[in-house]
Amino acid sequence: MVEALLEGLVRVLEPNVLTYMLLGVFLGFWVGILPGLGGTVTLALMLPFVYGMEPVQAFAFLLGMHSVVATTGDLTSILFGIPGEGISAALVLDGHAMAKKGEAGRALGANLMSSLIGALVGAAALAAAIPVVRPLVLTFGAPELFLLAVMGIAFIASLSGRGARGLARGVAAGALGLLVSSVGQDPQAGILRYTFGQLYLWGGIDLVPAVVGLFAIPEILDLMVRRTSIATTMPAGRLTGVWDGVKDCFRHLGLTLRCSLIGTFIGIMPGLGGGVAQWVSYGHAVQSARTAEERARFGQGDVRGLLGPSAANNSKEGGALIPTVAFGVPGSSAMAVLLGGFFLTGLVPGPDMLSRHLPVTYSMVWTLVLANVVTVALCFPLLPYLARLTTIRATRLVPFLMLLVFLGAYTANNSWGDVLAAVAFGALGYAMVSFGWPRAPLVLGLVLGDIAERYLWISVARYGWDWLGRPAVVVLMALTVAVLVVPLLQEWRERRSGAVLREAAHAE
């Protein structure tokens, strides 16, 4: 295995391979930033060109491009509050809040560093998991995937506010998301649910316009009302530096690494979808706060709320590569395009890739590593200038932000329906923000509801009710209960220590 690892590295470092990778990185940089250029669509566009290339070259190009898109797509989320590539909406919550506090440089630095760490962890996981990947993926059947989805849904409790009212709002938002996710054709009986005769709704609510509308439109409306720059306050009269962000990343290294692992794991499980990783990481980051005051800071610009999703977004790409390479089963829509790359270069994804063509697989790992390192190195000098965009007067930015939002929504599927959906969710998002309803549980429900329902019925159809006794299922149920109970425990413990402190104060 080690020889294959080294051979993969040597092949990637060959000059012509390296050139293709750099070309891919350059392309991916722009794809992530510009609206209307989806990562998956551009991959599909580039695919025919790899015909006739050597496999290592082809994947250096394709993966080089793909791995960069996840990183640069985060930039618009942080700077403008407009979810960029990979639906990186979770970054909008704390990342954009930091930008509004004048800490854009710090946010960008933290984002870049945690993206790099996430990517490295994902690549390392891909490399290390190769001996165990087949048994690992094969253990998680429909019942386990159902429980994973339920566990993800349980995070709604952590993403809600404190107190009865906060919890009620969060649960309501989550339930609404879960309900809306059932729109579309039902996978059991083929009934068209809640489509009201609209062809657009056949396949259900598309996540991208919904999330973009939910987060970006209230932000833009707010900018148009405030008429100040995005950064409304400026600590010490200057933009906080990028290096502070990098240091933050290392200060919270444990969290970053844990969220990278979460992202990798979710990426490995095909069928869960990439949108989940960032929210579960965000929920986990929130849970890592030890006191009520700490928890209250999330959503207002706590760097930990940025580090988690940022790392997970990148690590899930390395994870998604695993089922694609080892089983020929794409872990994401971009991977589905990448499969075409396998066919065009004459490779067959499957066990062969883990034995005979192991060096090619490892060359993919090294491509992920190198492409991310190069991206981070190239982006760092740009960050201070990008951060300065948050000081521009809002009225100068607004038309271009509207372009980002609506052009992006339209070109995703060539559909006006998506634009209307974005507007509808924008109105909903605006109402929710006005009344203090959290939006994260809604997105979580939207993402996980469909998956949970599907795998529940599959489990019942296939196993009757026996699946409830499977060992992995029992473990996951226990974890789900833990996820639900942890925030309640924390609150109870604080109330107790608060009571003890009050008593102590009275006694004095």
Added chain:
Amino acid sequence: MRFSARVLLAALVCVAVALGAFAQAPFAGKTVTVLVGNPPGGGYDRLARVLARHLGRHLPGSPTVVVQNMPGAAGIVAANHLYNVARPDGLTLGLFNQNMVFGQLLGVEGLRVDMRRWQWIGSLTRETDVFAVRAELPYRHILDLRRADPPVAVGATAPGSGSYDFPLVLKAFLRLNLRIVSGYPGRSDIMLAIERKELDGVAGSWSSMTSFAQRGLVRVLVKTPSDNPDLGSVPSDVDLVAEPTAKAVLQLHAVPNRIGRPLVAPPGAPAELVRLYREAFRRLAEDAAFRQEAERLGFEVVYTPGEACLRIVEEVLASPPAVVRVFKSFFRFGE
């Protein structure tokens, strides 16, 4: 005299040049768009992109050919757009779900297209639907599944997809002991479940299953009628039933496979351009570079001219009502 002869000659030369320029004009400097009713990454998209790369060469003026995805409602959204909304300048073509004619036959709500009025350019591939089981299972012939115990768990995405409807009709007509487990998010998830031994069987297009069969994960037990040499030893479903209506239903199901991934132009497109497209298509079928790339991607390259495609569609739409009634009880239109 000589003066007028020279003028006449000059005029003739000008006219010739102008005519030559006009013959070039249709596509020179233009962009041809191929509209695909599926998202990027799937089989239709892949073929469209290979097509796009090579088609431009065979059109006079060598236009740029680009692919645009417009997913939605199994291609209906894109078909409606091309038929009703897009500018009929002949520069937009469509590559749609081959089964869309069933949508019209079954009267699917929302389909605002008459499949007979497309200007069919042609098809470069043919499909075959197959039903396969996990290779380790002891079933070697499809009729072994009559005595299967426990029932063979077949994975499907949703009613209306080939993964659901085809096993359903096989189960009924061949009296196989199958249990259809529906709800998987996509074909890939079904294949993974097969690896996990959670599922035993799957139905789908041969082009999507080739790599899994080659790998030895699944064994194909039955196919729709096809000349594909890779499937020579596999029995065809039509041959396995005797009852005439059942036979007719299975044959009807297989008819659109003959037009694989068809390319169409909207009804209003200029006839001259359509003629040029058809000509280019015919040449593309013999283009070695195109054939190689398409075959690499798992497509069987077989040329069917546009007129033949139209006849096939008319054949489907002229099916006897009795057959259609039985057909409707098994097959719906969907992704």
Added chain:
Amino acid sequence: MRSERGERSIPEALFSALLLALGLWAFALAAPWPIKAALYPRAMAGAVVVACAACCVLALSGRGEKPGSRVDLSFEHDLPPEVVRRRTLEACAWVGGFLVAGWLVGLLPAMVVLVLAYLRWAGGESWTFSLGAAAVTWVALEGFMVRLLHLPIPTGVLGVWLGR
């Protein structure tokens, strides 16, 4: 429209009631479906109804709000409410107008006009700046995105009606 901590909020109660009604409606719509199709939506609709009822009650009674109960963005305005209301309506008019224009004449012309109009009138920039920004936008969209990348930017229904 912001609700203060610990205060009752009629608008929020109305919002919760609206969603509650939506949940009831979704529940009712699922009645004719077979159980496999109806179970999940009905369960979720039920959850929506219960949670929204709780929100409605809490919003009317004004209790239950604690520090840390808001975890999302909030609209902090130092401006008087009438100004906020007026500007919000203006903002909605800009967005709505842009989308209607885009639908009619195509996103690209609408975009260019938006840049020009917004910078000049809402932003108070000079004509040169606005025209210059609009020109740059036009070049970027037409030259780069349409000509070079062939992105699907819609051309507007008026063009379709006139072109036929």
